[in-house]
Amino acid sequence: MKVTRRGTVLVGAALSLSLLASACGSSGGDSGGGGATTASAGDVQAALDAGGTLTVWAWEPTLKQVVADFQTKYPKVKVNLVNAGTGKDQYTALQNAIKAGSGVPDVAQVEYFALPQFALSKSVTDLTAFGADKLEGTFTPGPWNSVHSGSGIYGLPMDSGPMALFYNKEVFDKYGIDVPATWDDYVAAAKKLHEADPKAYIANDTGDAGFATSLIWQAGGKPYQVNGTDVTVNFGDAGTQKFASTWQQLISGKLLAPITSWSDAWYKGLGDGTIATLVIGAWMPANFETGVAAGKGKWRVAPMPQWESGGKATAENGGSSLVIPEAGSSKALAYAFLKFADVDEGVKIRLDGGAFPATTAELNSPEFKDKKFPYFGDQQVNQVLAESAGEVVPGWSYLPYQVYANSIFNDTVGKAYTGAATLAEGLKAWQDASVKYGQEQGFTVK
């Protein structure tokens, strides 16, 4: 009897515990969206003169110096720079804060692929009220298009990630491998390398949504078509098939290191020659210098391999903007910070820290292009990267719920990496799951 009763309490506790996890989410509803912001440059200056406190959520390392210099220039403004996680961790925190209606930062870093989701739910402020539309031409076309949604501008571009091929020259020289100009060359190089040294791989890949979509982008695929709330998801186009058939060869041949990007093993592999190349955004050099000390002097940068020989097509990979959450408290002051960091003095400060700009003037300045990188054997890395910035294939768009879609990439396309499906089948499953989620969320999805 006694034991029975204790058991009942235990069972009750089991129920409570499993419910606690889910009860953290809340349905705060819309808060503060009412007062349409009609601000002018004068308001921004007035806010700077009045001073105040700003909370900035960002993980980009060079912003630290920008914040310091901003506070020196405007001593009345106090900026709290908070690292609320990288990428999706920060979006989760931001979405929860917006939903809860409290603890929302004044400024947040949001990657281009995630911005449409925030813009659609009107969680971020349309910056045209502050005159952001007059900045046309300041930024390179790719990033500038990425911050647009409908007629609104929802963020100012901070950096950009035109892709390039980073390769370990030491490994290439050792095995007599030429820098691949096309993806077919790349597959050939992968075979040659892995045969010569079974412990070395051309690249690591365990299924990365950002990488896969960037390669499809470069191949001319346009799997996502977005027109307001009308969305089309189609991984059946020619560009996607080019990517799927080529990459399938690497997967089937076990030519990719089963190491997940940004893990400890990844940094180690980049340093010790296990991972010989990395096709990634132009923001990578700063990460090499801070994360892969062992690779100093070994790595070089070359143009991205092409889908057609002699082609000149690239894609963006990553890159972030700074946005002002709709629920933030001091928007005029927040805009002043955005402008400082992304348009004015901040750009130079961040370039000195190793960031890659989204602004036309800096991208074309000789000082930027001719900078020699000791890490890359004094190569003028930015010449390759700046050229890539000009060759990004136009017309790409992400889903208005790309953050979620990317989170289920490994559930679906991941099967291709374990041999349970082909890449094409995996992409089809990803398409189906993305369509289903879109319909559940009220989009018209085809």
Added chain:
Amino acid sequence: MVATVQANTLDTGRAAPRERRSWTGWRFVGPFMAVFAVVFLAPIAYAIYLSFFRTQLVGGTAFVGLDNYVKALTDPLLWASVGRVALFLVVQVPIMLFLALLVALAIDSGRLYGTSFFRISVFLPYAVPAVVATLMWGFMYGSQFGLVGSINDALGWSLPDPLSPGLVLASIGNIVTWEFVGYNMLILYSALRVVSPSLYEAAEMDGASQLRIVWSIKLPALRGALVIATIFSIIGSFQLFNEPSILQVLAPNSITTSYTPNLYAFSLSFAGQQFNYSATVAIVMGVITMIVAYVVQLRGMRKGA
């Protein structure tokens, strides 16, 4: 407390049987009930409330009645994850409890040298936070730079990857067993300690062997403790979250976002913004756990104690 209540009732009982009700008991349990209401009942009520609505990125929030429950009951992802933890439960829990039982009986037998050292070292893994334990095991499982990789390199073997889709559930089971054998051992061992020594003396006089003593005295004495340990383990299995969630970073293609029911509820709400459906999944899982635990308890207690 009981004495006070009774005294009060006796004092007033005869004079005015129905006029005054004693609140003394409530004053004692009041603080607990208040906290209980805030941290247990309110979240449950809120989750149930949430489960009747649906919030969309386009279209906002609407009352949908039982739609979320219909969806949950027909959701293949949810049932696949329930099946997975059920398999885990059926295989891992007996192994773990059997090991715990062996260790408890061995320690209780009094024939071991260094009993307290043995006891503490078996219990120690439970003191390691699950997150740390999983990270540690995750490193050992690594076939590239981890222990498995090193063994393969050193001995020229090719051990299968413990984090491959076919093996990852067993690998998780191994971690959980390592973590909880000591904990369950302690529950069983403490139940053995309360067995009266006179029973053993009587058994010895009757000429019973050690095995006979285990079978006829110790195991029946452990019945209640085993049921409790089993119920804890059932709850733990259905709530499996830490281990798969952390290993997911190392093996994203082996552990999906709906690998266990709790992981599914977590992904739904934090990646998919589907708070309402996530609450529904949590409630459905709570009810399933409750039913399974209750059935086990009824069967376990049917004959005795």
